[in-house]
Amino acid sequence: MKAKQRVGVMLLGFCALLAITVASTVTNAATSAKELVSITIGSKVFTESVILGEMLRHLAQQTGIETHHQRQLGGTRVLWNALLSGEIDAYPEYTGTLLQEIMVKENLQTEAELKQALTAHGLRMTPALGFNNTYAIGIKAELAERLRLQSISDLKNHPELVLGFSNEFMDRADGWPGLQQAYRLPHQNVRGLDHDLAYRGIASGTLQVIDLYATDAEIAYYKLRTLEDDLNYFPVYNAVIVYRADVEQRAPEVAAMFNRLAGRIDAATMSSLNAQVKLNGEAESAVAAGFLKQALNLHVGYQIQTAWQRFWKHTAEHLILVGISLSAAIFFAVPLGILAARRERLGAIVLGVAGILQTIPSLALFVFMIPLLGIGGPPAIMALFLYSLLPIIRNTYAGLKDIPPAIVESAQALGLSSRARLRIVELPLATRTILAGIKTSAVINVGTASLSALIGAGGYGQPILTGIRLDDMGLILQGAIPAAMLALLVQGLFELIERGLLPKELRMQTNEVKSAS
């Protein structure tokens, strides 16, 4: 029986996908069990944080304990929550961020108070690493020389200068509005723009004064001078390592290693390490190792993955994300679509909920999953799964609803049971529409999966993210091109499946009657 075979193939496919899902869940569970005796480092989405993260990884590995580094995991909130929940054990942070952003409600004043507050959260903090990565005001050294500018106060005498600030700095109360008030700066010509563009602006001369971070690699490159904050307006952003208190029990030697960094990195050193990565294109791992050798006389072995190794790793990660989430979506969405077509009222609810899910911006959906499922693969897969539901549900529903009533009634009048009608008549006739829905979902899924890198799930988003951070178009393309290729490949794959699955007569439905009576 042809129809039966077809359904059989579909069922077999579903079972295989289900098996893969289960298998990968089991492996995930296995790995998380292993993590009990290992250390996981996190870092934020900017170069300095990744370099410091690599240092921590090298240091922890020196003790012989297995160590992972979740690179450029996300912003402050993501890392803080991951640390609290124990998904990571340590990450580089700044005292200013801890005081002004994370624990702003607790209104802490001193570092001693901060340490106390961290202890209350079950956390520890190393002494300051030695550099203060606060906001600074920069100007071309040559121009500063000419105008005799040493401190921010000196700017008062030069209202003709054009100021360009990053959008964040323009908006923050403790950014430009506060700065202008504190120093009574008279400047009228102030622009908001992207931080990276500000450097180009100052190089080309359209801007004369910009905001920057004290350890930006570009300071030396563009020959800038940072003006002294003579009124101590900017808060102190001393770099520290925050780590979970239980590291001191689980791996006291690792905590001791972290503390060896205290006071070893000054602003100039950090700036030059940033420059090695950002301007010379060296690998963070190598730069971190180089520093440890020079400053602490530690010889750490490190491997830098080749471009191919990275490519295969990202491909595998991406395929796992897409494979599991898409198969689960097919597995749930097709029955939901059938349910929607059979039960009008329930159908309206199902389609409504799936529709609302689709309107959530994808990035937000990923972030919503973090409190529920933590960081890494599971929340990314869940978000992708939810995102893939609607096109399949909607097309299954439409495919079944579009079958001419005469055909449905004929099947009924033959005496076929409801289930048999679905299997023998309705699903085969809706196959084309259902597959079109799956194709749409697959392409959306492959594209959206690139965002998974933002919550530590890897995939092709990883090189894209790194490329954006390092302003490296080549790296961005290393992620973007395979992602696009994969989308095309998946689409082609489903077209092949369609060709195999779809009965011949439906493919040539447009062909008209050939023979006469």
Added chain:
Amino acid sequence: MLLISQVSKHYGDAPVLAPTDLQIPGGETLVLIGPSGCGKSTLLRLITGLIQPDSGIITFEGTELSPENILQIRQRMGYVIQEGGLFPHLSVRDNVTVMARYLRRDARWIDGRLNEVAQLVRLPEKMMRRFPAELSGGQRQRVSLMRALMLDPDLLLLDEPLGALDPMIRYELQQELKAIFAQLGKTVVMVTHDIAEAAFFGHTLVLMRDGRIVQTGPFNELAQTPAEPFVEQFITAQREPMAQLVEALR
């Protein structure tokens, strides 16, 4: 064979069938006729259980139709609709044998029976592998009839089976259908709006209007002793153009 008593049906507020009684004796061909919307198709669909009556009882060979037994009873009814209702993704053979295979009938029995019904409706062997889209309208109706006859049902229900065919093929198929009915001796309920077709097939005609039966009886009775002026109007309305044609030829 089939007993309909006080069966009625509403769609929303609109009554489509007033409480109706009808008795269909075995071996007879009964034709439901009337203008569009008179309730004739509704009555047929009630018999197949495709829709449920609001009130009343339908009894098929002593068994009252219910949602629980309708699937079994449908196997003893053959049903043919206007466009055939063939499954476009199945070949002629698969369309005809789908129910027999679902019931896991013996494969040799299926092949034998398939040949029988194919010969009965005079469909050539080479058509068996074709798909509905590759058939003409007349061939499709033959296949639809094969499918209806496959399990040798006691009752054959036809809803405007020839309505979509062009006049020549329609005429040809009318002749064949009548011969087949005579040969099989089955109980047949047919719906049509064509009075000539009704008179040609029906032992008994049931003329309906606005959801109720106006008159039941052989064509002669309807023509000679109309129960209402409507009966006469209905017959004349379809006869008149032909009469004018005959007049013109004289």
